[in-house]
Amino acid sequence: MKTNFRTAVLTVLIGAGTVCSAVAQDATTILQKMDEVMYSQKDMTGKNKIILIDKAGKQEIREATIQQKGTDKRMFRFTAPASQAGIAFLSLPGDVMYMYLPAFGRERRIASSAKNQNFAGTDFSYEDMESVPFSQKYTPKLIKTETDAFVLELTPKVRSDFSKVTVSIHKEHFYPILMEYYDRGGNKVKEAKYTFKKIGNYWNPAEIEMTDLKKGHTTKMQMTDVKYDTGLSDDAFTVRALVQ
Template sequence: MLCEMRRQQRGSAKAALARVAACALLTGLLAVACVPLASGRAGAADLTAQQILDKIEGTTMLTGNGSATIELITENKRGQQRSNKLKVYRAKDSDGTDKQLLEYLSPADVAGTKLLSITGGGQESQIWLFMPALGRERRIAGTETRSKFMGTDFTYEEISGGSTYKENYKAERLADEDLGGRGCYVLRLTPSTESDYAYVKMWVWRDEFIPLKIEFYNKDGKVRKVLSNLDLKKNSKGKWEPSTLEMSDVAAGTKTTIKILEISDKPVSDEYFTVRYLRRR
């Protein structure tokens, strides 16, 4: 940054956009990175599981309004990696509707692929996928929302933020634990709606209310996937935020990493969040 004002603007934008996903996203893009709504440990022993969950906003990778450029890296069980570059556009309406558009920029064989999601606001969630090779969009609905998105370890639902922990899970507080030297609340989340997971276990950093790790368990009680928030750094306002998300599929031996490269809080035009825009080249 060339001046303190620009550093502060970037820090403010990044704090508003970065979070776990997750979660259901994650929150969104999968979900998820999470934005802390409060900090400090006052009354920690008295907080219920639901109160802790309420202090975490969002389940998509990014939240708020603006755009970001990200690197998405997939790794197969042989350790072979593939790097993709994407643009993410986000907007949140006054009625609570979350809108998100993902657009692949590279490599060439997937460039132009777009995923539009519109969730919340009391309306039915919509997820639309456009692939240039087909020349048309199609709606992702039903059980397909829980299938893997574009060869990643995130589902369509997780990457779009179509599911939230507060709305779709019942929370139970377990004994606190330390994770990587940070004191954490530990929550067990049981789905109240149809889900591929029997339950979810979440480690939430007590000081900042940021989920540091989320484990997703199969019906047989085994860990299926693990989502980690990595590379936590302080922004210009002194708030901690993750800049990297890592989702590991334990059973498949695969991994997907998302890194935030650039970020902006400049408002995004509503035209980005229309089915018609998906066809634009």
């Protein structure tokens, strides 16, 4: 009897282990699928309309062009308002970032600590603007399955300003719907709402609404004129291109 009991406990433990492993496997797979949806294109060009909305509802609009190749090359150039037109950012592999200020007349290397900061007065950080796959940055755990979405809890693999991020991922198309960012004290500090639209073979984040819950400030980033896989050359992601 004692032997049977031991066998039963062992079976349950093995079973539980298998279930846990399956869940972990699922979370990893789900996150990888989300990365595929977000980053599978070879390159992308588009226009970006950035709407800053303060607590009182007052809006400010900025416009930019964006070019991206793979997951680690990106050129972002402001076209409006006049005070910012011409300011450009180039991100390259290995945390190498340059900024071009027309008034400065040359490129300037940006300290990688800039990644902690908000990008050009928006509620997005430089890190949010990167295209590094989430599965590279976070360890996922499936915490809930809703009617339309999987909810994952992501724990940063390296030191971060956030203790965790929860992400709701569309069950059928695997794009993110909502991301919630928690500080080290466990308080929700930021949330991003995504609206995806299909362009050709790819799902495109037509609008990302990022809200800083502490400040009550929101930034909407809307993408238009998006083109995928146009064969962008590496020439477009050089300091030479940045300063021209």
